[in-house]
Amino acid sequence: LTSATTMAAGQIGYGVPSSLSAKVTGSFAYLTIRDRMPTILTKAIDTIHRNKNKFFEEHGEEGISAEKQAISLLSKLRNELQTDKPLLELMDGLSDTESWNQYMQRQQRQLGDQELVSWFKSPWLYVECYMYRRIQEAIWLNPPINNFDVFNEGKTQSFFESQQAVMALCTYLGDVQKSMEKLSENQLSEHFNKLLQVSLWGNKCDLSISAGQENSQKASPIDSLPSLQSFILVNDSNMVWLTLTSSRRPEGSGQKTADRVDIVLDNAGFELVTDLVLADFLVSSGLVRHIHFHGKCFPWFVSDVTANDFQWTIRQTMAANHKWMSKSGYQWQSYLNEGIWSYHDHPFWTQPHEFCDMAADAPDLYATLQEANLVLFKGDLNYRKLTGDRAWGHTVDFCTALRGFEPAPLCSLRTLKANVQVGLQPGQGEKLSTQDPSWMTNGKYAVIQFHGPKLE
Numbered sequence: 001l002t003s004a005t006t007m008a009a010g011q012i013g014y015g016v017p018s019s020l021s022a023k024v025t026g027s028f029a030y031l032t033i034r035d036r037m038p039t040i041l042t043k044a045i046d047t048i049h050r051n052k053n054k055f056f057e058e059h060g061e062e063g064i065s066a067e068k069q070a071i072s073l074l075s076k077l078r079n080e081l082q083t084d085k086p087l088l089e090l091m092d093g094l095s096d097t098e099s100w101n102q103y104m105q106r107q108q109r110q111l112g113d114q115e116l117v118s119w120f121k122s123p124w125l126y127v128e129c130y131m132y133r134r135i136q137e138a139i140w141l142n143p144p145i146n147n148f149d150v151f152n153e154g155k156t157q158s159f160f161e162s163q164q165a166v167m168a169l170c171t172y173l174g175d176v177q178k179s180m181e182k183l184s185e186n187q188l189s190e191h192f193n194k195l196l197q198v199s200l201w202g203n204k205c206d207l208s209i210s211a212g213q214e215n216s217q218k219a220s221p222i223d224s225l226p227s228l229q230s231f232i233l234v235n236d237s238n239m240v241w242l243t244l245t246s247s248r249r250p251e252g253s254g255q256k257t258a259d260r261v262d263i264v265l266d267n268a269g270f271e272l273v274t275d276l277v278l279a280d281f282l283v284s285s286g287l288v289r290h291i292h293f294h295g296k297c298f299p300w301f302v303s304d305v306t307a308n309d310f311q312w313t314i315r316q317t318m319a320a321n322h323k324w325m326s327k328s329g330y331q332w333q334s335y336l337n338e339g340i341w342s343y344h345d346h347p348f349w350t351q352p353h354e355f356c357d358m359a360a361d362a363p364d365l366y367a368t369l370q371e372a373n374l375v376l377f378k379g380d381l382n383y384r385k386l387t388g389d390r391a392w393g394h395t396v397d398f399c400t401a402l403r404g405f406e407p408a409p410l411c412s413l414r415t416l417k418a419n420v421q422v423g424l425q426p427g428q429g430e431k432l433s434t435q436d437p438s439w440m441t442n443g444k445y446a447v448i449q450f451h452g453p454k455l456e
């Protein structure tokens, strides 16, 4: 990757590479926008159409006309995308509408006045996020079906198809918890590493990369770990462990536990279960006192967790006909009831900003993250936002790519599905490119990448 620098509109300083975009014909961004995004729109249209009878039963003729209208907005959106039309302002008057429209102005200023912000010319991160916001608009503008989640079926299916793996994982968790009291520090850290890796590989199962195709975990997730080990390109799990255990025992204080870990969630289905299991372990082991989960305010990138998915998953886990699984579900619900766990959403997570903009554009969210002892960012999209989705060289420091985003010690748990990867050893990227040319996008590789004070 080259480090093309841009200085457009004074927004981007010297040495910051340009955003990935479909301007580069044949690039992964280009192929995503040309092929994958229209497919996702087509599937959304099909889903709405397939639910026609349900809308009729629930709302009568009004439901049918809302269905038609939503489909027509989505077809129009697909057409705009495929013919590289200028992006349009949002018209739905929701609480984030204004800030989306302002962001478009910002993009326009960066592009200059020669051409308009459009699907194939603007940053990939921006236009891809924008598509999901437009899907939300198409639904929202059409009561009475304005709460319909076009991606819900895929998310629930991915949960049901991973039942074997979920049971295996909950059984493992139950076993660990039975012996928790007797575990040595070493054993505790081994279990921690395993569950951190399960949560990492849980990210392999998102639905957006496969444009919504079936994608679930079938094998026992713990048993698969050894064979996946060599695909972890950067493994800073030791730093994560030290961060947890050192905030557990600050010198001279009686405090025994890290007060809070925040998990910025990615996908529903199997991945969410792996995150819940990790969070349960952190709390039940006494490593952490509170967990804040961060999810999305509306359906996002096909499989991302909304409040509804979060509650649904816990209810389903409680209702499972499997001792350890339902036990876990009840435990999770009681953590929520007791305020040990809490779920949060903030409009910033469904905006197109790079995270280095968070302090300025969502100072309240930044301040919240600053209260955490550790923030775990799940998944590929969060990694793209952490690094600004820019054409960084592979050996650039993670810290450099974060461009000042450091609310708290943080760690990205991400399988690679987009062509941005920093923090590699010299030669590592080149070697991978020879061995496996699509290593950055085929979801086979992963990173556990940490930034924060270096502890020993």
Ligand SMILES: O=P(O)(O)OC[C@@]1(O)O[C@H](CO)[C@@H](O)[C@@H]1O
Binding pocket: 032, 036, 128, 203, 206, 207, 208, 209, 210, 266, 267, 301, 378, 379, 380, 381, 382, 384, 417, 418
């Ligand atoms: O964030 P996630 O769920 O790990 O992945 C999201 C994703 O599938 O969607 C985009 C491609 O459309 C990429 O950022 C990435 O491949």
Ligand SMILES: [Mn+2]
Binding pocket: 206, 208, 266, 267, 301, 303, 304, 379, 381
């Ligand atoms: Mn996702």
